Amino acid sequence: MADTAPLKDQLRSYFNGIGFERWSAIYGDSELSSVRRTIRAGHDAMLAQAESWLRQRFAVPATGTTALDAGCGTGLFSLALARMGFTVAAVDIAPQMAAAAQARLRQAGFAEQATCSAADLETVDGQFSVVACFDVLIHYPAEGFESLCTHLARRCDDTLLLTYAPYSPLLATLHRIGGYFPKSQRRTEIQMIRDAQVHATLRAAGMTITRQARISKGFYHVALVEASRK
Numbered sequence: 001m002a003d004t005a006p007l008k009d010q011l012r013s014y015f016n017g018i019g020f021e022r023w024s025a026i027y028g029d030s031e032l033s034s035v036r037r038t039i040r041a042g043h044d045a046m047l048a049q050a051e052s053w054l055r056q057r058f059a060v061p062a063t064g065t066t067a068l069d070a071g072c073g074t075g076l077f078s079l080a081l082a083r084m085g086f087t088v089a090a091v092d093i094a095p096q097m098a099a100a101a102q103a104r105l106r107q108a109g110f111a112e113q114a115t116c117s118a119a120d121l122e123t124v125d126g127q128f129s130v131v132a133c134f135d136v137l138i139h140y141p142a143e144g145f146e147s148l149c150t151h152l153a154r155r156c157d158d159t160l161l162l163t164y165a166p167y168s169p170l171l172a173t174l175h176r177i178g179g180y181f182p183k184s185q186r187r188t189e190i191q192m193i194r195d196a197q198v199h200a201t202l203r204a205a206g207m208t209i210t211r212q213a214r215i216s217k218g219f220y221h222v223a224l225v226e227a228s229r230k
């Protein structure tokens, strides 16, 4: 079994420091460089697609239905979930991210409907109808991906939404030459995973892939997957 503790320490410290500044700018509405604008646009498109799938699957308002925003960052999707009526648990390994998510939800009037906490997702217990995990698994290489994805699938009673960085020879080449992100902006590695591994991991956890989409805009490239237990 992979020892992911050093990677998690690195991610916690990055997303609790310089990464918090960088990503809260991307997830906010301040002026950005052209590279980061493409990441914001891609991320916005991915969240919109995920929300539209959820709205097709659940009657909205989904009052009382539980949702885990796994690796919530600044809480953009936690807020979308709360607005759809879900009872939200937002969890992030970086305390600054969890605090930003909490502030966002409180300001929008959802303090009662959402809890935010700083924790490693692999320590999260409990069952949720929906588990959303966006742009988190992109940081985990194959074995770490498998154990985190399996843990999240086990927490999920109905619908699991996740993104991963799909393997492609072109992106692999860009990685090799360091072109995926300009070096000055790159502080975490993006780990590409083959579709077959994602499918096998979900299948082994008792889930069936029900929808998938590729979201590609400039420097933002992810695969979005909806998997279902039923």
Ligand SMILES: C[S@@+](CC[C@H](N)C(=O)[O-])C[C@H]1O[C@@H](n2cnc3c(N)ncnc32)[C@H](O)[C@@H]1O
Pocket: 008, 011, 012, 015, 023, 027, 070, 071, 072, 073, 074, 075, 076, 077, 091, 092, 093, 094, 097, 119, 120, 121, 122, 133, 134, 135, 136, 139
């Ligand atoms: C690129 S951000 C994505 C944030 C959010 N999901 C979104 O799409 O707006 C990745 C987040 O995953 C969190 N993260 C990474 N590994 C984690 C883990 N093992 N447990 C909890 N959070 C984790 C990081 O702290 C960071 O906030």
